[in-house]
Amino acid sequence: MTGKSQTSNVTNKNDPRSINSRVFIGNLNTAIVKKADIEAIFAKYGKIVGCSVHKGYAFVQYMSERNARAAVAGENARVIAGQPLVLNL
Numbered sequence: 001m002t003g004k005s006q007t008s009n010v011t012n013k014n015d016p017r018s019i020n021s022r023v024f025i026g027n028l029n030t031a032i033v034k035k036a037d038i039e040a041i042f043a044k045y046g047k048i049v050g051c052s053v054h055k056g057y058a059f060v061q062y063m064s065e066r067n068a069r070a071a072v073a074g075e076n077a078r079v080i081a082g083q084p085l086v087l088n089l
Contacts, residue, residue, distance in 0.1 A: 020065040023072055024088045025058040029081035041080070045071040065089075 025038065035053045042048060042060045046067025052059045062068045068089055076087040 018061060020089055021062045021068045022089065023060045023062070023068050025060065025075075026056070026086035026088070027083050028053075028057050028085065029083050030055055030058070032081040037080075041075065042071050045074060 023042070028038075030053055035051055035058075038053065038058050038060065039048055039051055042051075045062070047063045048060055049063055050059070050061035060068075060071065062071070072087045072089060075085060077084045079085075
């Protein structure tokens, strides 16, 4: 056990209070980039409460909208695994 907490796979799209604290990450090379990689990249913007990875995209759920907005501003168009990310709230 590493002592690192695991984030949930759930990013609640139905909770109106959390919708603005959720980040969509598009154009993601999920054949190379894994959930742990996404969490490592996006954790510097705040506490991640959920992360779900799908084919070609992912969602990261933060505790606050402020953290989500900072992540979008800081990582949009960043090139990972040869592809520029497309981020939106």
